[in-house]
Amino acid sequence: MATELTIQQVAAATGLSVHTLRYYERCGLIASIDRAASGHRRYAADDIRWIEFLTKLRLTGMPIRQMQQYAALVRQHPDAAFGERRQLLIAHRQAVLQQIRQLEENLAVIYWKIQHYSKLEAQVQTNGNVKPSNAPV
Amino acid sequence: MATELTIQQVAAATGLSVHTLRYYERCGLIASIDRAASGHRRYAADDIRWIEFLTKLRLTGMPIRQMQQYAALVRQHPDAAFGERRQLLIAHRQAVLQQIRQLEENLAVIYWKIQHYSKLEAQVQTNGNVKPSNAPV
DNA sequence: TTAAAAGTTAGAGCGCACTCTAAGTCAAGC
DNA sequence: GCTTGACTTAGAGTGCGCTCTAACTTTTAA
The missing domain is CATH 1.10.1660.10 (Multidrug-efflux Transporter Regulator; Chain: A; Domain 2)
Structure with missing residues (x-):
């Protein structure tokens, strides 16, 4: 070819x-x-x-390990084992969806924190400093 | 306490x-x-x-490296450097959004593949085999 | 009081996914 | 023909983020 x-x-x-x-x-x-x-x-x-x-x-x-399993299925049964391959991908899809959910959850906190800093900065602009706080900064 | x-x-x-x-x-x-x-x-x-x-x-x-930078800012200027900290988090937010986009893009292909396997399996059910194909399986 | 559990440190070890090196072979252009 | 660059292998090295170990001290419960 x-x-x-x-x-x-x-x-x-x-x-x-x-x-x-x-x-x-x-x-x-x-x-x-x-x-x-x-x-x-x-x-x-x-x-x-x-x-x-x-x-x-x-x-x-x-992980490479899991990819090896998948690759082995494809190589050993090029025209079969679709069920097994599919199951493997479905499990992976679940993992990815979970990962995205987790990222989005944690991202929300980062958004909040960025906004929080904006407010603190605005305080510094007007007051020259920030009032003491025991919250983690 | x-x-x-x-x-x-x-x-x-x-x-x-x-x-x-x-x-x-x-x-x-x-x-x-x-x-x-x-x-x-x-x-x-x-x-x-x-x-x-x-x-x-x-x-x-x-990465730990970047967290160290952030932690250093917080430790060295507990009541200041909000701008810098904010910039760091904004950059990270961008990275996370990008990461989520990439996950979603690749996930789409995985969804497609799962459906493809479902179809192939259905073919096996009715025909007893699949017709040869040169597409990667 | 004494055994077991939990704490301390400095430093070694590990698993993952590459990434590079050394020593050699092969190919393409001048 | 010869140089330069791309290719080959087996195997060593790297960076990351933990994770564990050894040797020791302290706390806790029986």
Whole structure:
């Protein structure tokens, strides 16, 4: 096929480093990549798509271990085990939703604190100082 | 004051381990905690509130380094430097909002994939197999 | 009074996810 | 032909954020 990319091109395309690409292959996240006669890796379009999906799992906080499980399912049963794969993704989706909820909860406190500082600053502008407080600042 | 807690009580209250509490103090995230005559730490209510805020920063992904900067500002200028502290939190808020956006973007792909697996499974139910595809699975 | 539990410190160790190095092979341009 | 840069491997190193250990002291409950 015409579109066979070198490792460096794949790095540029996916945002991963060449080191990380080799690391992912070594630890089983990526199946063995085709080689040129020289032994150099030649990535196919499918490989790129798989790597792009992997990075989405990573960016949503899935640990390498779990990605390895998922990758193993895909590799061992390319045309089956959809139920298992789906279950794994559903569990992950739950984790991500939970993570977003937690971020939003804590973010609310940060919003509050920023506003609080605005008020204190305004006090400094008018009074020259702030009245003592025992609240954590 | 009546409400002076031991390190273990604070661990239970905040969800941090006693190790982490000592570590946070050692690296300057928490100012020196009062000691009993024995040398044992005695945490005041204010300390707990500060630690709770710290954990919100951590849980939203703020690195220890940045928390140290923030803690230093609070410690060095307890009744001033509101502008600087506010700027730091505003920058962090931006980072968190960005993080949430990214999670949501990638989550959409995971949703799609789950649905895709549902369809493939349905195909297996009716056809006994799936038609070959060159899309990454 | 004494055993067990909880506290202290300095410093070592760990798990994760990369990230880099060394020593060598291969490819592309002058 | 030769240099420069990209590629290969196995394995070592890094940074982060804890987490644990060893050796010791203090508190608590039986």
